Amino acid sequence: MIESVKNRRSIRKYKQQDIDPNLLNDLLSTASRVSTIGNMQVYSVVVTRDAEMKAKLAPAHFNQPMVKGAPVVLTFCADFNRFTKWCELRNAKPGYANFLSFMNAATDALLYTQNFCTLAEEAGLGICYLGTVIYNPQQVIETLHLPNLVFPIATITLGYPDECPAQPDRLPIEAIVHEERYCDYTSEMIDKLYAYKESLPENKQFIAENNKETLAQVFTDVRYKKSDNEFMSDNFFKALKQQGFIE
Template sequence: MDLLNNHVSIRKFQNKEISDDLLKSIIYSGTRASTTGNMQLYSVVVTKEAEMREKLAPMHFNQPVAKNAPVLLTFVADFNRFSKWCEYNNAEPGYNNFLSFTTAAIDALLVAQNVCVAAENNGLAICYLGTTTYNAKGIIELMELPKLCFPITSVALGYPDENPDLTDRIPVEGVIHNERYVDYSEVTIRELYAFKEGLESSKQFVAENKKETLAQVFTDVRYKKADNEFFSQSMLEVLKEQGFLV
């Protein structure tokens, strides 16, 4: 519990290599995650070479962590491998659809989180890169991913070279619903987000971006509607190209 409760994202890593045995062990722990029907609908692409990290960096909006981490793991929703197994055994696969993509995406994310916990349990640190799906097409081309494969998330991995404070979270009561979903009143919303809004770092964030509220930083700067619509359309097009949408 302490390991989970003290998790922080690390963006600065020591210049220290991760042994192949340790990396394989960590990924093995990932494969012990729950998986739909025991089909294991995922693959993990390991990137260690500096040249390849340089090529991947633009896909992650040139975040320094994407280039500076000793290892970058790309978790792929993969129905290619299972479909080939079906075909080689006189079984007709029917996985070229959105439900199958969603199933494989869930499998890949479960594995990714297991890998992260295993890594931290071995003294390593991690940082999720939420940019993977934004530029999926470029990653697919660079990694030569076949049809029925789609990159879901990436994780920077290495030995930590910083010790940041815990990131704020809304109270756990704010995410728990007993038996049925109870919608949030304005009073409840303001109570849940009061601590986050009151942090000095949040106030500085608002001031730096010349906004009135922290919420406006998210809607107008960080995760804008126009960007969401653009990348949504791009993602749908790539899913079609990869065979998950007709």
């Protein structure tokens, strides 16, 4: 499995080959052995196979082609709805309509998501993680009929790979590991840690195509602009309020 993880890559093109429901259910069930906060398992997953439903989900994901092209789309959700109903039916008073509970459920959901992805790739399937689900949560909530205290956290496209793309670059291990305490980065360290990323021909092309001076400017001025982040943050908190996690 270590070699599988070392060689993993995001897959955006899939063979038109169905995934055996028994295999998918086994992967989803096995993934639930992952750690969970307080053994509450405050997460759920919506499995989308129907082409019409995938078409309805696509706009929330900026119409990325793999949403319609993948045999299966999985939406992993923070879910305190089920646990709350269990508490109420057992004469217990739940107190989970708050931001901390959302964070707990979101953590559970992401742990489950990653465990599923690792298992799916080990089984020969390809996945692509779509962060767009938290950019447009209202559309996903409406399309999937998510009730109060349920919030979409991650979307995964799933299928048998029909491509073998190059692996994207990663920062060296010394960029992310701190021994005993956090050691803040000096300018010299930043230069060293980002040197390889900045040297790649595809990233230099990225800079040129966007008419920028540095790769960092592509991120701050084009890909993840402050104005976009603020707009989507506001939208995110509106959706949290709509779903009952904050007042």
